[in-house]
Amino acid sequence: MMMAGAFDLVEREGGVSEWRHRSNGLGVLTCPTQVAPVVGFGVVYRVGSRFEVAGQTGATHFLEHLMFKGSENFNRELGTEIARSLHRVGASFNATTWLDRTNYYEVLPVDQLPLAIAIEADRMRGALIRESDLESERTVILNELDSGENEPFELLMKSSFALAFLEHPYHHPTIGWRGDIEHVSSEVLRRFYDTYYHPGNATVIVVGDIEDETALESVETGFGALRPGPDPFPSPMIREGAQLGERRFAVHRAGELANLALTWHIPEGLHPDLPALSVLTQILGDGVMSRLHQRLVETNRCLGVHAFVMELHDPGVFQVFATIAPGVDPAEVEEEIRAEVAALSSAPPSHDEVARALAQTRTDLAFRHESPGQIMTGLTETVAMGDWRRFVRELELVEAVSAEDLQRVAAAHLGDRNLTVGAFVPESGSGDRTGSSA
Amino acid sequence: MKRTLLFAERVGSHELAGGGNLAVLANPHAPTVTIAGSLRAGPALAADGRFSVPGLTAAMLERGTAEHGRMELARELEDHGLQLIVRASSATPTVVSFTAQGLAEELPRLLGLTAEVLRLPTFPSEELDKLREQVLGSLVRERQETHALAYAALTRALYAEGHPLRRRPVEVREREVSLLSRDDLAAFHDAAYHPASLVLAVVGDVDPVQVASLVGEQLEGWEGGGAADVVIPDTAETQPAEERIQIADRPNLDVFLGHSAELLRGAPDYAAAVLANSCLGQSTLTSRLGMAVRDSEGLTYGIYSRFFGTLQLPGPWAISLGVSAENLDRAVELSREVVADYLVEGPSPEELADERAALAGAYRVGLATNAGIARELVTALTAGEAVDRLDRFPEEILAVDRDQVMDAIRTHLHPERLVLTAAGDFDG
Numbered sequence: 001m002m003m004a005g006a007f008d009l010v011e012r013e014g015g016v017s018e019w020r021h022r023s024n025g026l027g028v029l030t031c032p033t034q035v036a037p038v039v040g041f042g043v044v045y046r047v048g049s050r051f052e053v054a055g056q057t058g059a060t061h062f063l064e065h066l067m068f069k070g071s072e073n074f075n076r077e078l079g080t081e082i083a084r085s086l087h088r089v090g091a092s093f094n095a096t097t098w099l100d101r102t103n104y105y106e107v108l109p110v111d112q113l114p115l116a117i118a119i120e121a122d123r124m125r126g127a128l129i130r131e132s133d134l135e136s137e138r139t140v141i142l143n144e145l146d147s148g149e150n151e152p153f154e155l156l157m158k159s160s161f162a163l164a165f166l167e168h169p170y171h172h173p174t175i176g177w178r179g180d181i182e183h184v185s186s187e188v189l190r191r192f193y194d195t196y197y198h199p200g201n202a203t204v205i206v207v208g209d210i211e212d213e214t215a216l217e218s219v220e221t222g223f224g225a226l227r228p229g230p231d232p233f234p235s236p237m238i239r240e241g242a243q244l245g246e247r248r249f250a251v252h253r254a255g256e257l258a259n260l261a262l263t264w265h266i267p268e269g270l271h272p273d274l275p276a277l278s279v280l281t282q283i284l285g286d287g288v289m290s291r292l293h294q295r296l297v298e299t300n301r302c303l304g305v306h307a308f309v310m311e312l313h314d315p316g317v318f319q320v321f322a323t324i325a326p327g328v329d330p331a332e333v334e335e336e337i338r339a340e341v342a343a344l345s346s347a348p349p350s351h352d353e354v355a356r357a358l359a360q361t362r363t364d365l366a367f368r369h370e371s372p373g374q375i376m377t378g379l380t381e382t383v384a385m386g387d388w389r390r391f392v393r394e395l396e397l398v399e400a401v402s403a404e405d406l407q408r409v410a411a412a413h414l415g416d417r418n419l420t421v422g423a424f425v426p427e428s429g430s431g432d433r434t435g436s437s438a
Numbered sequence: 439m440k441r442t443l444l445f446a447e448r449v450g451s452h453e454l455a456g457g458g459n460l461a462v463l464a465n466p467h468a469p470t471v472t473i474a475g476s477l478r479a480g481p482a483l484a485a486d487g488r489f490s491v492p493g494l495t496a497a498m499l500e501r502g503t504a505e506h507g508r509m510e511l512a513r514e515l516e517d518h519g520l521q522l523i524v525r526a527s528s529a530t531p532t533v534v535s536f537t538a539q540g541l542a543e544e545l546p547r548l549l550g551l552t553a554e555v556l557r558l559p560t561f562p563s564e565e566l567d568k569l570r571e572q573v574l575g576s577l578v579r580e581r582q583e584t585h586a587l588a589y590a591a592l593t594r595a596l597y598a599e600g601h602p603l604r605r606r607p608v609e610v611r612e613r614e615v616s617l618l619s620r621d622d623l624a625a626f627h628d629a630a631y632h633p634a635s636l637v638l639a640v641v642g643d644v645d646p647v648q649v650a651s652l653v654g655e656q657l658e659g660w661e662g663g664g665a666a667d668v669v670i671p672d673t674a675e676t677q678p679a680e681e682r683i684q685i686a687d688r689p690n691l692d693v694f695l696g697h698s699a700e701l702l703r704g705a706p707d708y709a710a711a712v713l714a715n716s717c718l719g720q721s722t723l724t725s726r727l728g729m730a731v732r733d734s735e736g737l738t739y740g741i742y743s744r745f746f747g748t749l750q751l752p753g754p755w756a757i758s759l760g761v762s763a764e765n766l767d768r769a770v771e772l773s774r775e776v777v778a779d780y781l782v783e784g785p786s787p788e789e790l791a792d793e794r795a796a797l798a799g800a801y802r803v804g805l806a807t808n809a810g811i812a813r814e815l816v817t818a819l820t821a822g823e824a825v826d827r828l829d830r831f832p833e834e835i836l837a838v839d840r841d842q843v844m845d846a847i848r849t850h851l852h853p854e855r856l857v858l859t860a861a862g863d864f865d866g
Binding site: 033034035036037038068081083084087088089090091092107108109110135136137138139140141142143144146147149150211215253254256257287288289297298300303323325326352355356360361362363365366367369370371372373374428 | 442465467468469470508509512513515516517518519520521539540541571572575576578579581582584590685686687688689690721723724729732733734735736737738739740761762765791792793794795796797798800801802803805806807808809828862
């Protein structure tokens with residue numbers, strides 16, 4: 001086995017190397033690329049809103065906010081606040097919480113890598129999580145929640161997940177239910193932190209103008225002395241039962257335009273059907289030539305139609321989202337979308353459609369590998385899915401998809417019994433342009 | 439140690455036969471190419487106050503040319519994984535901007551299609567009818583968009599009728615869009631789309647000699663220039679004012695607190711003014727406004743201040759924030775206090791040092807992708823700056839002293855003139 005200092009090499013593929021720290025289990029992905037004198041550094045914790053229980057939803061996200069409020073060596077009292085320390089070196093930085101993971105990241109000049117490592121190592125076990133910071137951050141998060149509720153898209157997404165997932169914790173939104181945000185305590189957040197923020201539950205990603213050995217030395221300096229944490233880390237093992245019939249909901253709110261969201265259950269992100277399902281989203285909704293664009297946008301019945309797959313650690317969803325043009329009956333649009341999706345099951349797509357999707361994938365992937373920040377993002381999401389190699393294998397997986405595969409996966413996953421349909425119904429606006437003009 | 443070459447040394451600059459500028463940078467680290475460009479044909483060039491004409495003209499370019507119908511063009515792009523976008527934006531009202539991206543091996547096709555849509559659009563009537571419906575639908579949506587409504591109200595308080603930065607009410611734009619004909623758009627294209635104002639940057643895994651030759655071929659025979667000057671109506675100095683726009687079921691209010699400003703890229707005090715603003719409101723997580731309104735009092739998820747447009751035509755300077763109705767008054771009061779204190783104190787030496795390093799570093803980080811470099815080259819050349827702006831700007835930022843920042847604060851920030859606009863559900 002190849003070693004570098006305190007790290008064993010686990011795997012090397014597609015320009016990315018995976019290492020594991022021998023004593024604390026920290027995973028490290030290194031990806032040297034000389035595109036610019038910049039480095040992307042990130043920590044992915046394998047904890048997201050999927051790990052939350054009823055009454056404590058939003059805890060993962062709330063904790064992510066408090067992680068900026070200070071750690072032992074980086075805090076306002078010392079004049080070393082985390083955000084300011086990173087800002088002053090020109091770093092682009094932030095953190096995000098999602099269903100399966102929480103990530104903290106910095107993109108910064110390569111000579112500042114040790115600073116990013118020092119901060120992330122310090123807050124991995126030394127976050128302050130003070131009661132005094134809780135209340136002001138609570139209203140910040142409530143305002144973030146309000147911002148999302150301004151958008152019909154967000155409202156539909158939230159209800160789609162809540163109705164499509166009845167048992168699995170993807171049911172609740174990552175930001176949490178309002179009542180839970182209003183009442184969460186620092187003890188709950190501290191317990192969450194102490195359970196999941198350890199080297200053994202994290203993968204560090206270093207991408208950019210670096211060499212493996214020097215990057216690993218820096219990571220060792222920051223993280224090497226930390227203890228591994230619980231083994232194994234508690235993880236929910238809940239499987240959503242098969243959906244046995246169509247589900248429907250409506251959200252009535254003030255507005256002008258109707259929206260529709262159609263949601264089907266699909267397998268987990270690493271399942272072999274996912275590349276084909278991803279190609280189906282392109283055939284349905286990517287570009288002017290796509291089927292739904294041709295049928296609904298070119299005919300002015302929708303302002304936009306989009307299809308996407310949520311590739312997640314546990315079984316995810318395939319979704320179609322439509323913004324309906326003024327004066328058009330949403331029932332007509334729903335019928336058209338369902339007819340297009342059903343057609344995917346009854347005949348394979350044309351050679352042209354498959355070739356077009358592949359050309360688009362080739363270009364998309366080239367751009368997604370263009371900069372350290374983009375590569376880091378791709379690796380982050382595949383780490384959350386359970387295998388970073390998915391990121392470097394994406395093109396070969398899509399190249400292997402045949403027209404018959406596409407028909408097969410559509411028939412297997414995109415049936416009516418597996419469907420949840422949601423409508424945003426605009427209430428005060430008539431949705432009819434002539435009716436709402438001044 | 440190997441010295442990193444400057445952009446001024448790496449970027450090839452060419453004056454085009456028709457009078458425009460071409461900048462080319464070979465970057466072999468990624469197998470992609472980005473073509474970015476601008477033409478002086480933006481909304482501000484509308485001859486008779488019909489500011490929708492330039493936007494629709496730009497949006498129609500991809501909907502049919504002398505060589506390809508709408509679907510043929512779309513197929514040609516999508517079959518080869520290419521993307522081509524031409525847009526007129528009210529944030530940069532003097533220009534239309536375009537971006538074309540794809541794998542580097544597709545450069546000849548990409549350049550050919552870009553030149554084709556700029557030079558040879560046919561404005562088919564049936565495509566205009568489709569686009570018109572789409573635009574009218576988007577305007578219906580805008581009636582509910584709190585951010586767009588609050589910003590539009592701000593511009594109406596700051597700029598006189600006929601000013602290109604003044605966002606007219608949705609119903610006025612609806613009427614204008616309903617009445618436009620394909621001849622209006624074709625006439626604007628004839629009048630404004632000339633190679634003299636063309637700025638083009640090509641960045642990616644390309645051979646610079648081949649790029650220059652391909653661009654020369656594609657633009658051959660395209661002549662003309664000297665588009666009409668932009669006429670800007672006089673705008674009286676704004677008085678403090680306030681407008682609240684009620685939109686039901688929008689629990690987050692979008693708020694602007696701003697005044698007209700006079701900052702242009704390329705101005706001698708540009709770097710100092712950008713720094714002056716940055717210490718106050720560049721980042722919610724680190725700037726004064728964010729530290730007071732979010733970090734200390736938890737009133738907002740996001741607050742920042744900036745100059746809204748500095749390319750050829752100066753836009754407003756404004757603070758922007760999201761807030762719930764019950765926290766609006768306190769957040770605005772606190773923001774005003776922060777600005778007032780800042781005007782008196784200016785930044786501390788530490789704040790200024792941090793912000794200098796932050797801006798210089800962020801500018802360099804922004805140049806880490808082909809697209810980032812191409813966009814910045816186009817903006818610099820459009821503003822009349824040279825390619826060495828990409829090398830020089832971080833150095834200029836680092837060299838700004840505190841006196842220059844204080845001068846810039848006094849020149850560009852005027853709290854006594856702040857206009858407040860807010861849109862959202864005040865009754866919810």
